[in-house]
Each structure stands twice: as structure tokens, then as C-alpha cells.
Amino acid sequence: MNRFTTRELPAMSHSPSSSRRRLGVLGAAVAAVVLLSSCAASDGGDSASGEPVEITFQSWVPNIDRAVDAFNESHDDINVTLETITAGPDGGYAKMLSAVQAGNPADVAQLGYDSIPDFLVADALEDITEYTADSADLFTEWQWETGVFDGQVYSVPQASGPLGQFYRKDIFDSLGLSHPTTWDEYYEAAKVIRASDPNRYIAAFAFNQAPWMIGLAQQGGAEWFATEGDSWKVAIDDEETLKVANFWQKLIDEDLVKIVADMSSEWNADVQNGNIVSWISGSWAAGIVSGTAPDTAGNWAVGAMPQWSDGETASATWAGGSASVVLKGSKHPKEAAEFALWLNSDPESVSILTSIGAGWPAIRDLDSVASLQDDPEVFAFFGGQNIWDVFAESDAAVAATWQWPPLSSTLFADLTDNVKAAVENKTPIADAFVATQADMVAALEGRGISVAK
Known part of the structure; x- marks a missing residue:
């Protein structure tokens, strides 16, 4: 052996x-x-x-x-x-x-x-x-x-699928905006973009995409799963995650993001006509953007993820x-x-x-x-930018400490259901993560997998 x-x-x-x-x-x-x-x-x-x-x-x-x-x-x-x-x-x-x-x-x-x-x-x-x-x-x-x-x-x-910001550089430039390097800048840019046109938003809140929400939490410093002895520690409702949830709640409450499923027909139309002007997504999304809105060739650029503190370089992925x-x-x-x-x-x-x-x-x-x-x-589609340089840095900045748990399909389904319900019922997004914490603990224990209290 x-x-x-x-x-x-x-x-x-x-x-x-x-x-x-x-x-x-x-x-x-x-x-x-x-x-x-x-x-x-x-x-x-x-x-x-x-x-x-x-x-x-x-x-x-x-x-x-x-x-x-x-x-x-x-x-x-x-x-x-x-x-x-x-x-x-x-x-x-x-x-x-x-x-x-x-x-x-x-x-x-x-x-x-x-x-x-x-x-x-x-x-x-x-x-x-x-x-x-x-x-x-x-x-x-x-x-x-x-x-x-x-x-x-x-x-x-x-x-x-390291994350980056795909954004309409022509629209940002026309409004005197650079791509946001911090989440505070992202919020301020969202206000300027929303005020520029009654149909325009900085982004969609993709309630249908658990991998997107997980990536945002991971980039915010969350570590949902770890091990302690022979048990799993589950922390889907940790401080870092709730910080991220509350940030997006602010954007929703102030009507600064559009509530729409990404890659849906409505979302596609909004990307094509410039009503949604950015998308935080994985490197593979370059093909989706160019395929969805070919007539906007030359108007797009890609930037790094906004940071929670100026000078940081934290990144994450879309579902690993x-x-x-x-x-x-x-x-x-x-x-x-x-x-x-x-x-x-x-x-x-x-x-x-x-x-x-x-x-x-x-x-x-x-x-x-x-x-x-x-x-x-x-x-050429991205205005002559070598966008792969952005994703090379993004992938290198992903924390090696993130762990995926057993029953990941259950995690994705429960998180999507809970966030969708929060959006429909106009309850706090943070509560959806708290509910997913309870759901995941129950699911693991139901399969005989030990969970640390």
C-alpha cells in the first residue's frame, strides 16, 4: 500500500x-x-x-x-x-x-x-x-x-470561474464614472446610474443564482463550512455574509438594482438595450455578454471585484x-x-x-x-482590452481556505428558494441566509453527518 x-x-x-x-x-x-x-x-x-x-x-x-x-x-x-x-x-x-x-x-x-x-x-x-x-x-x-x-x-x-465586473464602459464614461474599486464606490455609482435614466440600473439582483450569492459572500470574507474534529461547522449566517446581504438589501430598498433573474429573457433585453449596465460574474461570462448583446461590441470593459476595504484584492468564484x-x-x-x-x-x-x-x-x-x-x-468586443489579465489576478486572489460541504446541491436549492421567497415577500435578504443555515444543518444531520454546535 x-x-x-x-x-x-x-x-x-x-x-x-x-x-x-x-x-x-x-x-x-x-x-x-x-x-x-x-x-x-x-x-x-x-x-x-x-x-x-x-x-x-x-x-x-x-x-x-x-x-x-x-x-x-x-x-x-x-x-x-x-x-x-x-x-x-x-x-x-x-x-x-x-x-x-x-x-x-x-x-x-x-x-x-x-x-x-x-x-x-x-x-x-x-x-x-x-x-x-x-x-x-x-x-x-x-x-x-x-x-x-x-x-x-x-x-x-x-x-x-473567477469573478470580475463586466460593465458598459461607454455609459460609465458618459456619466463620469470609473468602474467601482470598492463597494462604497459601487453604491455611489448605482445612485448616479439610476438617476440617469428611469429604466437604467447598475445591475440585477439575481435571486435565481445561488452560486452568485455564494461568491459574493465568499469575496466578503465568509467561510461557510469548516471542520472541527469529526464534525462540520456551518456558518452561512456569519457576520461577513450578513454584511453582504445587508448591502444588497440597501440597494434593493433604494431601487438601485433591478429584481430580475439573470440570463432570463427580460435580463437579456436589458443588457442589450443598456438598462442593465454591469454584471458581476465568472470569466466564462465574456461569451454570454458578447453573444447576448453583439451590437454593443466595443462598449464593454472588465474590472476587478469591488473591495470591502480600499487596497484589498479579495476575490471569489462562481460555484468554484x-x-x-x-x-x-x-x-x-x-x-x-x-x-x-x-x-x-x-x-x-x-x-x-x-x-x-x-x-x-x-x-x-x-x-x-x-x-x-x-x-x-x-x-475587440471589450474595446481592445485584454480582459484575461483581470481574471488571472482574480483567480490568484481566491482564498484556498474555502471548503465545499457534502450536499452542495441541497445548499444551492435551499438558498435559491429562501432568497426568492424573501424577495417575493419583501422580507430581509439576511433572513434568507439565516433560514438556509438552519436548513443545511438539518440536511447534514439527516444524512448522519455530524455538525458542530
């Missing part, structure tokens, strides 16, 4: 005690993962016959077949077959878990960072430490850490990101891990993934990603 301590893993020395604790609090089912997965080994594949090892890869990312084809063209010993799945817990994730239980899983699968704990609770992931630990330095620390539990590696990070995992029961874990590493670290592959909109690269060496260096179409 090969066992690895946290100290043996590169780039993890910042929080060894946290990494050692995290696996134990996921539940009794995970105890088997450490013991059994550490003994896992490839069955040798088809090397004796000289034929390539055949593995299957499940993903929902459009056009990711281009990266798979590039791998197959450059490797004689492994051949990957892509199987397209539906994203999310009710689509591809359910199919993955059913296949693991039936003993016939795909080898490699795409999985959101937020769902890795759920799959560990289900004992559905192979421990790939033996094959990947030496590659940790290739990746941005916080993204790598999302797949590390008790010093064991269960995923290879692919990409994230996604990774490649090796599903429990794969007959070829070694080859599966090799493909997962290549897919997410090879410069050619990462450039393809970035160009097709898979998200912000997890690798550290962004200079090697060709599609980030010269992107004429994107840069």
Missing part, C-alpha cells in the same frame, strides 16, 4: 491540519475510501497485447472532443472515448453514481468542485495520489486543494469550478489519472479548453496557454 502524508504533497504546506481533518468528517462511508483506494492499482491494461488501453471519459463541456482527439493523436498506449452527459446532480452525476454502484463506471468523469465531497460520501472516487501527487505544483493552489482530503488526492482540477475524477471501480486508474493530468495541464489541451469556454485554467503557467495570449475577437 502507498500512503502519503500532507507534507509529502507539494504546494500544500499552507494548511496541513485542515487537509488532514477534511476526509474524516465526510461520514463513515469514506473510511473505506482511504483504506481501499490506497491499495488500488491498474490491472496492467492491454500492454501485454500491444493494444492501447481503452478508457471512457464523461463530460458535459461542449466541444471538449477537440481536446480528447488531441490526446488520442498524441498517445499510442491509451485511447479515450468521450461520452457526453448532462451537467448536474439530476443528470450526469446520478448516472455516474448508478454506474459505480452497478460496478461498470466510466473511468474519468467531469465533476464540479462543490460535488467532490458528495462523491466521497458515496465512496465513488478512486484515490489517485500515487499517480498525481508529484504534479501538484502545476496547478493554482486553491484549485488543487479542492480535491485533496486527508492529504489524499481525489481529483485533478480543470478550470474555475470543475475537475476530472477517476470513478471508483475503474479498471484502469493509472491510465485514467494520466489522461486527467494531460487534459488539464498540457498547454495544447488547456488552450483548447479555454477557447471552448470550459472556464479559467487551473494551471499556474498561464503564459503557456495560447488562447489567453491572443484573443482578437474577445479583445
Whole structure:
């Protein structure tokens, strides 16, 4: 058996005690993962016959077949077959878990960072430490850490959605405004923008987007989940979160933001006609903005997130990101891990993934990603700005201490429902986070997961 301590893993020395604790609090089912997965080994594949090892890869990312084809063209010993799945817990994730239980899983699968704990609770992931630990330095620390539990590696990070401000620079300029660098400036800009036109707002309050609200709380310094011994600590109603909620409540009360679901038909029209003039969103949103409002090309820019204190650089993500995992029961874990590493670290592959909109690269060496260096179409839409510089800084500023809990799909659903109800009933947004705190504690305890009081 090969066992690895946290100290043996590169780039993890910042929080060894946290990494050692995290696996134990996921539940009794995970105890088997450490013991059994550490003994896992490839069955040798088809090397004796000289034929390539055949593995299957499940993903929902459009056009990711281009990266798979590039791998197959450059490797004689492994051949990957892509199987397209539906994203999310009710689509591809359910199919993955059913296949693991039936003993016939795909080898490699795409999985959101937020769902890795759920799959560990289900004992559905192979421990790939033996094959990947030496590659940790290739990746941005916080993204790598999302797949590390008790010093064991269960995923290879692919990409994230670091937050930034997309804004109509032409409208801001016409009103004498720069993009807000603090939340106080954001509030003042919101007042100027609202006064400039009876239909115009600085932004929408996206009550339909739990990942957006979670990102705002994370950027405000919140840490909703942590571990204490063998228990989870839940702090969705912490001081930092309520600070963020109360800020947006002020904007709502003063009619400075529009209450509308983002990416809805109404929101699309407002972006097109300049009635909504900014959007705090992930790096991937560049394609949505340009696709939604092509006639506004050249009028947009991107800035960093507003800060709660002048001079800070705190950032966050839209729902974390996604990774490649090796599903429990794969007959070829070694080859599966090799493909997962290549897919997410090879410069050619990462450039393809970035160009097709898979998200912000997890690798550290962004200079090697060709599609980030010269992107004429994107840069032209944003007035000649290299917007990727903003997101490179944003991704690097994401705190590595944020932890996703088990039952993340429950968290997203409860938060969305509670905030939507608060908006409809005109009750405080802060109360929705308090309600979500109670809901999440009950959900975890209902699954037999210990919660610290």
C-alpha cells in the first residue's frame, strides 16, 4: 500500500491540519475510501497485447472532443472515448453514481468542485495520489486543494470561474464614472446610474443564482463550512455574509438594482438595450455578454471585484469550478489519472479548453496557454482590452481556505428558494441566509453527518 502524508504533497504546506481533518468528517462511508483506494492499482491494461488501453471519459463541456482527439493523436498506449452527459446532480452525476454502484463506471468523469465531497460520501472516487501527487505544483493552489482530503488526492482540477465586473464602459464614461474599486464606490455609482435614466440600473439582483450569492459572500470574507474534529461547522449566517446581504438589501430598498433573474429573457433585453449596465460574474461570462448583446461590441470593459476595504484584492468564484475524477471501480486508474493530468495541464489541451469556454485554467503557467495570449475577437468586443489579465489576478486572489460541504446541491436549492421567497415577500435578504443555515444543518444531520454546535 502507498500512503502519503500532507507534507509529502507539494504546494500544500499552507494548511496541513485542515487537509488532514477534511476526509474524516465526510461520514463513515469514506473510511473505506482511504483504506481501499490506497491499495488500488491498474490491472496492467492491454500492454501485454500491444493494444492501447481503452478508457471512457464523461463530460458535459461542449466541444471538449477537440481536446480528447488531441490526446488520442498524441498517445499510442491509451485511447479515450468521450461520452457526453448532462451537467448536474439530476443528470450526469446520478448516472455516474448508478454506474459505480452497478460496478461498470466510466473511468474519468467531469465533476464540479462543490460535488467532490458528495462523491466521497458515496465512496465513488478512486484515490489517485500515487499517480498525481508529484504534479501538484502545476496547478493554482486553491484549485488543487479542492480535491485533496486527508492529504489524499481525489481529483485533478480543470478550470474555475473567477469573478470580475463586466460593465458598459461607454455609459460609465458618459456619466463620469470609473468602474467601482470598492463597494462604497459601487453604491455611489448605482445612485448616479439610476438617476440617469428611469429604466437604467447598475445591475440585477439575481435571486435565481445561488452560486452568485455564494461568491459574493465568499469575496466578503465568509467561510461557510469548516471542520472541527469529526464534525462540520456551518456558518452561512456569519457576520461577513450578513454584511453582504445587508448591502444588497440597501440597494434593493433604494431601487438601485433591478429584481430580475439573470440570463432570463427580460435580463437579456436589458443588457442589450443598456438598462442593465454591469454584471458581476465568472470569466466564462465574456461569451454570454458578447453573444447576448453583439451590437454593443466595443462598449464593454472588465474590472476587478469591488473591495470591502480600499487596497484589498479579495476575490471569489462562481460555484468554484470543475475537475476530472477517476470513478471508483475503474479498471484502469493509472491510465485514467494520466489522461486527467494531460487534459488539464498540457498547454495544447488547456488552450483548447479555454477557447471552448470550459472556464479559467487551473494551471499556474498561464503564459503557456495560447488562447489567453491572443484573443482578437474577445479583445475587440471589450474595446481592445485584454480582459484575461483581470481574471488571472482574480483567480490568484481566491482564498484556498474555502471548503465545499457534502450536499452542495441541497445548499444551492435551499438558498435559491429562501432568497426568492424573501424577495417575493419583501422580507430581509439576511433572513434568507439565516433560514438556509438552519436548513443545511438539518440536511447534514439527516444524512448522519455530524455538525458542530
